[in-house]
Amino acid sequence: MFRNIVLLLCMFFSVASKAEQNLTLWYSHQDNSFINLLVDEFKKENNINISLVQFDPEKIKAEILLGAQYGGLPDLVIFPSDFVGLHRLMKLSRIPEDWFLSDISPSAKSTAFADRKYWGIPVIQGNNLLLYYNKKLVSKPARSWESLLASKQQYIDKNILPIGWNYQDMYYFIPFLSAFNGWPITDNQISLNTPEMVAALKYYRDLAKQKVVDEQCHYTCSQADFVQGKEAYAINGDWAYQDLKNTMGEN
Structure with a gap:
């Protein structure tokens, strides 16, 4: 996903x-x-x-x-x-x-x-999107959204965002759409008005409503927050790995 x-x-x-x-x-x-x-x-x-x-x-x-x-x-x-x-x-x-x-x-x-x-x-x-986590904040990483949502309160209580990513960029939304078996193109034509799109958008929006992710945080903001320990998890690309390694070390 x-x-x-x-x-x-x-x-x-x-x-x-x-x-x-x-x-x-x-x-x-x-x-x-x-x-x-x-x-x-x-x-x-x-x-x-x-x-x-x-x-x-x-x-x-x-x-x-x-x-x-x-x-x-x-x-x-x-x-x-x-x-x-x-x-x-x-x-x-x-x-x-x-x-x-x-x-x-x-x-x-x-x-x-x-x-x-x-x-x-x-x-x-x-250029894969990956799920990163901060070892200082996460002892056992979540393997599903259900697991992450179940643990969200322990982070929110510490004023830590459970997860962050570039929320308003459509590139980061596409994996959610595909998780609901949707895709924005059908037979080489843009196809957005589908039940799969509706379900994915509702789920995506609900994550922001639950304060699981900051919908106003863009790419630079999200990466900075993750590095500074303000996010437990982050969705980012494999292109960011070296930057994260240089600043966070083994964490």
Whole structure:
């Protein structure tokens, strides 16, 4: 229920410079070591400098859209594949099919495909949503929502939020929808008015009403609260693991 998969893509913009000497890369991936590895390998093979600009995960979409509207887009960007649907608004350049390596699976390639064209190249597969817990606050981690809800009061009494995540981001809602056997697309058409959607939304809303999760807490807020011991559990991506490890250690 806590798991979802997104593919990060490396995209070329229609305003990309000729880039004989310099390229600018935007990204929001929290594991800097991975990005630096990619850049270092590229620099070894090419006499081109890469300027890196990192954004908060919740802000990069807006920054790209603003850049496309008012100017100032980078040459490349790494972002989740669900952004591909905005390729017109983001002014993305089409990727020639012969740029793909032969070992990239068809399913991975399909995540970059829209309107009969490819708009990116897969560079990371995974990006699963995970359930984290703070060992200082949780002795026996919950294995179901029923278990977590049964233990919520012990945390609330200590002014600790039972669990936190980026509540208002639809990406975090989708696992709840799938848990009720729903999905937002049917036969390639958006399909929202379903009994499964109604049941998932009611359950999702009820968690906020019970003060199990703070509905106003966004991505940065939730991660900060978890690190500071204000949340017992957190839903976050595997991309956040290294940050959490660096700040919380074995907890």
